Amino acid sequence: MKQNIDNKQELFTGAEIFVKCLEAEGIDLVFGYPGGAVLHIYDELHKQNSVTHILVRHEQGAVHAAEGFAKSSNKPGVVLVTSGPGATNAITGIADAYMDSVPIVVFTGQVRTALIGNDAFQEVDTVGITRPCVKHNFMITDVKDMANTIKKAFYVASTGRPGPVVVDIPKDITEDKCEFVYPEKVSMRSYNPSVQINDKDIDLAVEKILKAKKPVIYAGGGVINSNASDELTKLAKYLNFPVTNTLMGLGCFPGSDPQFLQMLGMHGSYEANMAMHDCDLLIAVGARFDDRITGRLDKFSPNATVVHIDVDPSSISKNIKAHIPINGDVKDCINKIIKKTMDKKLKPMNLDSWWEQINEWRKKDSFKYIQEKDIIKPQYVVDRLYEITKGDAFITSDVGQHQMWAAQLYKFNKPKRWINSGGLGTMGFGLPSAMGVQFANPDSLVCCITGEASIQMCIQELSTCLQYGLPIKIINLNNRYMGMVRQWQEFFYEKRYAMSYMDALPDFVKLTESYGHVGYKVENPNDVDSAIIEAINKKDKLVFLDFITDPNENVFPMIATGAAHNKMILS
Amino acid sequence: MRHIISVLLENESGALSRVAGLFSARSFNIESLSVAPSEDPSASRMTIVTSGDDNVIEQIVKQLDKLLDVIEVSEITSNEHIEREIAFVKIENKSIDESMMEDLSKNEFLKVHKTKNNEIIIECVDSPKKINDFLRSIDKIAVKIVRSGSVGVNSN
CATH class of the missing domain: 3.40.50.970 (Thiamin diphosphate (ThDP)-binding fold, Pyr/PP domains)
Incomplete structure (x- = not known):
């Protein structure tokens, strides 16, 4: 027994x-x-x-x-x-x-x-x-x-x-x-994530790619999820096609590449949105035609053949009908297209006149701002952060104006460097997500671009940061407003600023210090660089930089809800 | 357009809520929904009658297919199919005369049951359209109507 x-x-x-x-x-x-x-x-x-x-x-x-x-x-x-x-x-x-x-x-x-x-x-x-x-x-x-x-x-x-x-x-x-046995494999009859790509769809897409005179690649977060940034970049460079990114896709194509049209959508660049509107071939890759991207649906890319590559079939033709739907893993799909174009040395059409048009649109310089003498423009802080970190930092952000300026002005050359809450738009995301980024990348510079409203939604995590010694740099663009709410109230509610003013703000420097970290308040534009450099140099410390910025600055361009892509408000 | 969607889903607790929740969360219509065991003891078959244009139906099918408890989805109205529903109609005895009773008894799609309380229950198995026609014909005397919702199967 x-x-x-x-x-x-x-x-x-x-x-x-x-x-x-x-x-x-x-x-x-x-x-x-x-x-x-x-x-x-x-x-x-x-x-x-x-x-x-x-x-x-x-x-x-x-x-x-x-x-x-x-x-x-x-x-x-x-x-x-x-x-x-x-x-x-x-x-x-x-x-x-x-x-x-x-x-x-x-x-x-x-x-x-x-x-x-x-x-x-x-x-x-x-x-x-x-x-x-x-x-x-x-x-x-x-x-x-x-x-x-x-x-x-x-x-x-x-x-x-x-x-x-x-x-x-x-x-x-x-x-x-x-007893404990960990299964080596798992199979579920109702879940099969490996999709068989239909080669006929690839052939149809390749045919259109080689004939397109005004193509645009519209790439989203799916490219990053599929680890397909290198493949996408290789293909786009070979074809000489312009590339625009969704908010979630930033970094999947090098942000400083001349073929990059910047972000598209509600606060996207003039050239990206105009190109989306005028293109004859729209290649959507790992993107889902979100309402912040499309604006008015019936005026969206009216003359384009839409190729939509996505791993999730329910994303295809949900908002915009795809003429050529390609269901499959983004990386596999792009590799198949590479095989049938680049590997065969097939050349696309000459795109000189399309690029000429795009460069004309680019002259609008739609993300421009003017840094004045006495007050810090929020865009300037992002710009300087980009220059000083050479575009190589991990950037998390909260939600609102600062998020859009970060997306517009920090050029991400690598995927997985831009961490933000795109779909749900969760204020409070920035600081705790920066903790996760710092844990995953302990030796890298992690910055959280935030605003004085968002940061207060998960400010308690400053305590976690101290406990685990996370040297995050918090870039607080403090304009004393829920800036994006204020901007909408200015444009659409006759400047009735209902509840968008942040009264009774804490002294962020003292607050940070009480949590055991370092904080600086920066009010003079001349001090922006030195503050950022000093924060970065404090390698083992969390530094909270409280930038007092222009409260009246708005995010441009802007496409109002329900407007078409070619109806942008530029300033 | 009216469509019948047949769904084979795992017999897991919560599987029904996943389907019902999907329809309400995405504002899809449900005209009727019925669910019962299938040929596979670990799976149930659900028949959903819904309506919408082609894009909506395409989304419904795709979204259902995406649910992890869903094994198989098919839209059966686009091919040859048989559709049936069962309805019980309760009628008070006094509202029905003999000739009417005889008509009812002769109809091969109807069965007539009598209750202890002197009520009559008419059982009707037919296509929803025929059931609707029948229900309209006895609209004024029906005390209670109980319908099962449609089930359907492709017949090609």
């Missing part, structure tokens, strides 16, 4: 299995916050050294940090929070990751299975609440499913069009025991 027991495989608790799964998955960093339902898991995390847990100050911060980590590396971000408020606090981050296709796995504690549905303490229907803003979610109801479910969660989050996956774990499951 005894012999028999000895022969049995060792049993582990659900909490032990949880940690073993993370190890097996190669996860070494988890952002989280403890609470009752996850205490068994925290106890196991405490006993080992292979998975490091980063304690944030609010669960939203944990998710944004995981997003920043995932967006600036090739690994999924991982979050661990407790049930009830732990889960609900995480939701903004989860929705953010859903909109921007960020591969993260969020583990939420849950009340014991016997209590589910009982309105127990810190109970919330996490699976129900998160359902509309996840790629998929699971609740583990048997410890025997733990390893398999976690494997599936990482697989689903990271493959196809990436996205957040939530795994809800009731407390009793973390104390129940079973």
Whole structure:
């Protein structure tokens, strides 16, 4: 009898299995916050050294940090929070990751299975609440499913069009025991992310590419997610096609390349939007024709043949009908096009007159601003940051005017350097996401371009930054307004600035100092360079630069909601 | 345009909410929805009757296909298909005379049940269009109408 027991495989608790799964998955960093339902898991995390847990100050911060980590590396971000408020606090981050296709796995504690549905303490229907803003979610109801479910969660989050996956774990499951085997492979009959690319579609696209007289490549975040920046750049350079990027796509084509038309859309450049409007061939790559990109749908690229390359078939022809839909991984699709054009040395049409037209539009210099003597223009700060860092820093941003100026003026030459909240537009994203970026890139310069309104939404993470010694540089463009709200009120509400003035602001320098960091207030345009340089030179310190900027500056160009691309407000 | 979409989905808790949630979140119409076991014990078949132009239907099919619990989606109205629905109509005995009763009994698509409370339940299995016609004909005397929603299958 005894012999028999000895022969049995060792049993582990659900909490032990949880940690073993993370190890097996190669996860070494988890952002989280403890609470009752996850205490068994925290106890196991405490006993080992292979998975490091980063304690944030609010669960939203944990998710944004995981997003920043995932967006600036090739690994999924991982979050661990407790049930009830732990889960609900995480939701903004989860929705953010859903909109921007960020591969993260969020583990939420849950009340014991016997209590589910009982309105127990810190109970919330996490699976129900998160359902509309996840790629998929699971609740583990048997410890025997733990390893398999976690494997599936990482697989689903990271493959196809990436996205957040939530795994809800009731407390009793973390104390129940079973054997541990981490599955090597996972297969789901209802999920197959590897799409077979239709070669006929590629041939049709190539035919159009070689005949186009006024082509534009419109590339989005999907290029970065697919790690296809090199391929896209190679193809565009060979074809001599102009390239514009969405907000999420910045960096997937070198920002300082002469073929780059800058960002397009509501606050995009004149040349990008005019080229989109006038083109005869529009090649959308890993982009989804968001309403901030298209403006008025019936006036969008009226004369163009639309080729749409995307891994997610539901993104194709959702807003704009694709004449040539190509469903597949962006990198594979571009490689196929390269094979059928560049590798065969097939030449596209001469594009001289198209480039002549584009260069004419470029003369508008639509991102221009004038730096005056006595007040700092917010654009100037971004410009100087770009020059001083030679375009090589990781830049996170919050949401609003500062985000647009950062997108317009910081030229990203590499992918995964520009980390922002595009789809959901989450104020508060900048600082916690910068933490994740710094963890993924410990030796690199990470700057968070923010505003005095956004930064206050997750300011508590300054404490996390101190605990883990994260030397982030915060570039606060402080115009005492929710600038983008104020801009819309100026244009569309006859300057009735309802609730957009930030009264009773804290002294950011003292605030930063009280958290144990370094802060400087900068008011004189002449001090901008020296402040940035000094912040960068403080290599091991978080430095908060509070730039007091012109409160009346607006983001131009601007396409009003519902207007066509060729109807831009330039100043 | 009216369309029938047939969905094979995993028998997971929450799978139904994923489909229902998708329709409400993206403002797609649902005329009827029915779900029941399929030939595979681990999967259910759902029949959704919806309406929309071609672009909307294309999106509905793509979005359904994207759900992880969905194994297979097909739009069955664009090919030959059979569609049936079941309806129960409760009628008070006093509102029906003998000749009407006889007509009802003769109709091969109808079955007549009597309840203990002297009510009549008419069971009707037919295409939704025929059911609509029938319901219109007894509109004034129907006390309660219970419909199953359509199920359909391709017949080509």
